[in-house]
Amino acid sequence: GAVVSQHPSWVICKSGTSVKIECRSLDFQATTMFWYRQFPKQSLMLMATSNEGSKATYEQGVEKDKFLINHASLTLSTLTVTSAHPEDSSFYICSASSDGGYTFGSGTRLTVV
């Protein structure tokens, strides 16, 4: 089946630094990729939707200058958390969509200290 690889699986960074998270579709071309943030014991919060070669569409309340999303190819999307702060500590998950299929990545646990 379709596989979405997300790296890193966990990262610890200092406050004020930037962190990049990658999401790759390994055996299919993803026309659309989604980025979610998960809060403890709560549902996923959709942060943004990105289509290859175009600007990401951010959900209301998500700072586009803080959460930079790049979808440069049909197999790779990146989320960069800029000037990270402890409140950005969370679990981030990507998903990729193509031809009606929808596959989640394995997630990234970000801890900002």
Place this chain on the structure above:
Amino acid sequence: DQQVKQNSPSLSVQEGRISILNCDYTNSMFDYFLWYKKYPAEGPTFLISISSIKDKNEDGRFTVFLNKSAKHLSLHIVPSQPGDSAVYFCAASDGNNDMRFGAGTRLTVKP
């Protein structure tokens, strides 16, 4: 490492009948389980959840059952309606609250 498995990629049910979607997990540290529903061209939306201290949670037509010894949970939809046709994802989280998703099951409810 697929910790959450939905072994049936698709399921077809007649309107009015029961739909049963299954999910198995391997990590005994999972303590919270969720079901998401996804329509085409939309993101997944939260449907129902269950904590590991329970074995059943009911919300209207939707009931989730958890069998911890078998590491198995299921979602029952009764009665099924055509509008229930969607892809259903099972998810599980552990004490770190990191969520793992299954591959999804496409449910088709025929009128």
